[in-house]
Amino acid sequence: MERKTPTIQDVARFANVSTATVSRALSSPEKVSEGTRARVSEAVRVTGYTLNQAGRSLRQRSAKTILVALPDIRNPFFSSILDAIEREAATRGYGVLVLNLYFGHETIRRLQDFLLSNRADGLLLLDGSVDTYLLQTLSSQAGAIPIVVACEEIPNSGFHTVLTDNVDAAERATQHLIDLGHRRIGHLLGPEHNVVSRERFTGFARALAAAGLSPVPEWNFRGNFDMESGFSAAARFLSMTERPTAIFAANDESAIGFLSGLRQHGIICPRDISVVGFDDLGVAPHYVPPLTTMRQPREALGRMAAEALIDVVEDPEALGMPLRIVLRSELVVRESTARMARVDMEGGNRSS
Amino acid sequence: MERKTPTIQDVARFANVSTATVSRALSSPEKVSEGTRARVSEAVRVTGYTLNQAGRSLRQRSAKTILVALPDIRNPFFSSILDAIEREAATRGYGVLVLNLYFGHETIRRLQDFLLSNRADGLLLLDGSVDTYLLQTLSSQAGAIPIVVACEEIPNSGFHTVLTDNVDAAERATQHLIDLGHRRIGHLLGPEHNVVSRERFTGFARALAAAGLSPVPEWNFRGNFDMESGFSAAARFLSMTERPTAIFAANDESAIGFLSGLRQHGIICPRDISVVGFDDLGVAPHYVPPLTTMRQPREALGRMAAEALIDVVEDPEALGMPLRIVLRSELVVRESTARMARVDMEGGNRSS
DNA sequence: CGGCCGCGTGTAATCGATTGCATAACTAAT
DNA sequence: ATTAGTTATGCAATCGATTACACGCGGCCG
Numbered sequence: 001m002e003r004k005t006p007t008i009q010d011v012a013r014f015a016n017v018s019t020a021t022v023s024r025a026l027s028s029p030e031k032v033s034e035g036t037r038a039r040v041s042e043a044v045r046v047t048g049y050t051l052n053q054a055g056r057s058l059r060q061r062s063a064k065t066i067l068v069a070l071p072d073i074r075n076p077f078f079s080s081i082l083d084a085i086e087r088e089a090a091t092r093g094y095g096v097l098v099l100n101l102y103f104g105h106e107t108i109r110r111l112q113d114f115l116l117s118n119r120a121d122g123l124l125l126l127d128g129s130v131d132t133y134l135l136q137t138l139s140s141q142a143g144a145i146p147i148v149v150a151c152e153e154i155p156n157s158g159f160h161t162v163l164t165d166n167v168d169a170a171e172r173a174t175q176h177l178i179d180l181g182h183r184r185i186g187h188l189l190g191p192e193h194n195v196v197s198r199e200r201f202t203g204f205a206r207a208l209a210a211a212g213l214s215p216v217p218e219w220n221f222r223g224n225f226d227m228e229s230g231f232s233a234a235a236r237f238l239s240m241t242e243r244p245t246a247i248f249a250a251n252d253e254s255a256i257g258f259l260s261g262l263r264q265h266g267i268i269c270p271r272d273i274s275v276v277g278f279d280d281l282g283v284a285p286h287y288v289p290p291l292t293t294m295r296q297p298r299e300a301l302g303r304m305a306a307e308a309l310i311d312v313v314e315d316p317e318a319l320g321m322p323l324r325i326v327l328r329s330e331l332v333v334r335e336s337t338a339r340m341a342r343v344d345m346e347g348g349n350r351s352s
Numbered sequence: 353m354e355r356k357t358p359t360i361q362d363v364a365r366f367a368n369v370s371t372a373t374v375s376r377a378l379s380s381p382e383k384v385s386e387g388t389r390a391r392v393s394e395a396v397r398v399t400g401y402t403l404n405q406a407g408r409s410l411r412q413r414s415a416k417t418i419l420v421a422l423p424d425i426r427n428p429f430f431s432s433i434l435d436a437i438e439r440e441a442a443t444r445g446y447g448v449l450v451l452n453l454y455f456g457h458e459t460i461r462r463l464q465d466f467l468l469s470n471r472a473d474g475l476l477l478l479d480g481s482v483d484t485y486l487l488q489t490l491s492s493q494a495g496a497i498p499i500v501v502a503c504e505e506i507p508n509s510g511f512h513t514v515l516t517d518n519v520d521a522a523e524r525a526t527q528h529l530i531d532l533g534h535r536r537i538g539h540l541l542g543p544e545h546n547v548v549s550r551e552r553f554t555g556f557a558r559a560l561a562a563a564g565l566s567p568v569p570e571w572n573f574r575g576n577f578d579m580e581s582g583f584s585a586a587a588r589f590l591s592m593t594e595r596p597t598a599i600f601a602a603n604d605e606s607a608i609g610f611l612s613g614l615r616q617h618g619i620i621c622p623r624d625i626s627v628v629g630f631d632d633l634g635v636a637p638h639y640v641p642p643l644t645t646m647r648q649p650r651e652a653l654g655r656m657a658a659e660a661l662i663d664v665v666e667d668p669e670a671l672g673m674p675l676r677i678v679l680r681s682e683l684v685v686r687e688s689t690a691r692m693a694r695v696d697m698e699g700g701n702r703s704s
Numbered sequence: 705c706g707g708c709c710g711c712g713t714g715t716a717a718t719c720g721a722t723t724g725c726a727t728a729a730c731t732a733a734t
Numbered sequence: 735a736t737t738a739g740t741t742a743t744g745c746a747a748t749c750g751a752t753t754a755c756a757c758g759c760g761g762c763c764g
Contacts, residue, residue: 005468007749007750007751008750008751008752009750009751017713017714018713018714018715019714019750019751019752020713020714020715020716020751020752020753021712021713021714022751023751023752023753024712024713024752024753027751027752031711031712031713032712032713033711033712033713036712036713050464050465050468050469051465051469051750051751052410052469052470052749052750052751053469053470053471053751054406054409054410054413054415054470054471054749054750054751055410055719055749055750055751055752056750056751056752057406057409057719057751058404058406058407058410058718058719058720058721058749058750058751058752059718059719059750059751059752059753060719060751060752061406061719063406065449065471072435073431073432073434073435073438074428074431074432074435074634075431076426076428076431079425079426079427079428079431079434080425080426082425082431082450083424083425083426083452086425086450086451086452087452090451090452090462095449095451095466095471096449096450096451097417097447097448097449097450098434098438098448098449098450099438099442099447099448100435100438100439100442110442112402113402113403114447116357116402117402117403117404117405118404118405118406118720119405119406119417119447227634227635227637227638231638253634256635256638257638259638259640260637260638260639260640260642263640282426282579282605283579283608283635283639285579285612286579286583286608286609286611286612287612287635287639287640288611288612288615288639288640290612359719359720359721360720360721360722361720361721369743369744370743370744370745371720371721371722371744372721372722372723372743372744372745372746373742373743373744374721375721375722375723376722376723376742376743379721379722383741383742383743384742384743385741385742385743388742388743403720403721404719404720404721405721406719406720406721407719407720407721407722407749408720408721408722409721409749410719410720410721410722410748410749410750410751411720411721411722411723411748411749412721412722412749413749470750
């Protein structure tokens with residue numbers, strides 16, 4: 001009863017072969033004769049043998065594990081990407097380690113440790129705001145740890161990258177508002193130093209410019225990708241006398257917070273204001289009103305990033321040049337955006 | 353340039369000591385003289401040494417990693433628990449492997465492999481519907497893999513468990529509706545074979561019974577914890593002539609789907625119906641109307657579960673009896689529930 | 705018939721860190 | 735001065751799997 005977990009030795013003894021043969025029978029069956037193979041299988045069955053990954057890792061210097069580092073697991077946007085990554089990794093026989101990214105050296109050190117200690121074979125980074133220098137070191141050293149950056153771009157880093165067309169998508173989202181007749185259009189921004197956030201602002205500005213509209217700085221509301229920041233932005237919106245008739249929000253969460261804040265003061269979407277979001281969260285179609293939003297192909301993004309990373313892990317030469325995949329987002333029109341009704345000159349809104 | 357990652361040997365050579373001393377200097381510094389310790393530190397710094405976890409795992413038969421198995425990472429309820437788990441694990445120096453649980457033997461085998469192959473030292477299970485027999489085998493064998501079940505209870509399993517007071521919380525949620533004067537109360541169920549879902553139903557029924565109300569089977573709407581199922585339930589609700597005036601939904605997501613479905617047909621909450629949800633998702637305070645809901649202490653749950661698991665991993669005797677922690681949920685009253693207005697006898701609702 | 709090839713298998717080294725045991729150098733006690 | 739005890743360190747075995755190399759055997763070719 002007090003037996004330890006069986007090792008390859010036990011299997012070998014039972015099948016009357018050497019451990020080398022057992023190993024071969026299990027990982028390259030074509031190298032052993034049919035009879036031996038059968039005896040080994042049987043022995044595995046009887047002894048209840050399972051591989052000890054630590055032993056294999058040590059010898060092969062690979063852990064069959066990838067490390068996913070992300071800024072916030074709780075964010076449904078990231079968690080659904082993580083989900084896709086896990087699925088892809090699972091089908092290729094890899095485990096997935098997750099790491100929350102906070103600020104400070106502590107985190108970076110942890111990240112480094114995971115990679116350098118052979119616990120993970122590669123890094124899938126879902127955040128562009130990590131110390132680039134350190135990462136470069138990691139990936140260019142002799143150890144050459146494969147890195148794929150997803151969601152956010154680290155400019156000039158030379159890392160493989162999988163992302164969505166943020167600038168273009170933001171431009172199209174804004175264009176949608178313009179097409180509906182809006183001329184007074186504001187933007188609910190993402191975090192100040194966030195790459196994605198900037199790209200979306202760029203797209204927004206570009207659409208305005210293309211339509212010959214001049215940007216109004218007061219209509220750029222500081223935000224933070226979360227509901228609270230959208231809620232606060234609503235307060236600022238309400239305090240203004242010259243208000244926009246439409247808002248492009250950097251993501252759905254802030255859009256929801258914003259709408260929620262407005263509604264408390266009787267400003268109703270889409271009657272009084274049109275709002276387009278970004279991400280197409282699960283709740284978007286069920287919000288009140290259902291949200292018009294840019295849908296990012298989250299599953300595809302996660303899957304492709306994982307694919308790419310594992311490809312490189314298994315064959316560092318696999319991808320020649322640094323890979324750069326850009327996935328197209330799709331505008332989903334629902335009810336939070338509506339055609340401008342009447343004259344545009346009166347900026348005020350009455351409460352219901 | 354073509355150097356491999358430095359090993360403990362390199363450090364030893366540089367510091368002019370044996371590998372044994374280096375090992376001790378790093379993991380039990382008190383066993384080494386001060387001078388040597390300094391030389392080793394210096395050597396570590398110069399060589400850029402980092403531990404190879406595979407080597408250590410092999411020798412110590414522990415991976416400093418826990419495995420978290422959950423039914424759906426995308427679900428914000430689970431992802432925020434996962435977040436708390438990761439934080440706790442990080443502070444104790446453990447890595448976190450995640451595993452999506454699907455159905456079928458494939459998944460179970462994977463789970464088993466992870467544990468038996470020494471890739472993880474313990475299992476944190478966020479789902480009660482896994483084959484109990486298999487788990488029992490895992491945890492009672494000589495290997496004795498520590499298991500903690502969180503969120504859901506596996507009755508009579510003898511596993512350590514951390515969960516919330518589902519039955520009681522559901523009873524209190526329902527009681528809240530009763531307190532508001534509702535007498536015709538329905539329930540939007542969770543998945544049929546789900547433990548949590550059943551517990552919440554039990555609490556619901558208990559509250560009804562305590563108030564002397566007789567349950568109406570047609571008012572139990574089949575659901576699935578997701579928005580779509582809530583949305584479909586709304587269709588059934590609308591087709592009924594005798595409708596409840598209040599609904600206790602098994603979770604916020606289904607509550608939102610339900611409300612969204614009703615709203616499309618002009619049934620407005622809380623004017624025409626009161627709804628109480630469960631979980632207090634991030635969107636709950638910003639929904640229209642803001643959702644009354646039972647808030648589960650998700651962070652605490654994740655943290656305590658991780659704590660307990662790591663305690664057991666590090667000292668199998670740490671917890672004597674199977675641990676059972678029950679955390680109390682808290683009713684958050686917002687605007688989706690309102691006092692019954694007039695006579696209760698006319699069940700119909702008019703659209704606006 | 706001799707040499708070569710290829711297949712299937714075994715032997716033993718190896719991956720990197722930890723740790724039981726041995727040893728040496730001191731200190732303290734008798 | 736001898737012995738016992740303590741502290742710091744080294745030696746070498748060990749964890750479990752993989753794999754380079756060697757070997758034996760049978761078949762085939764010249």
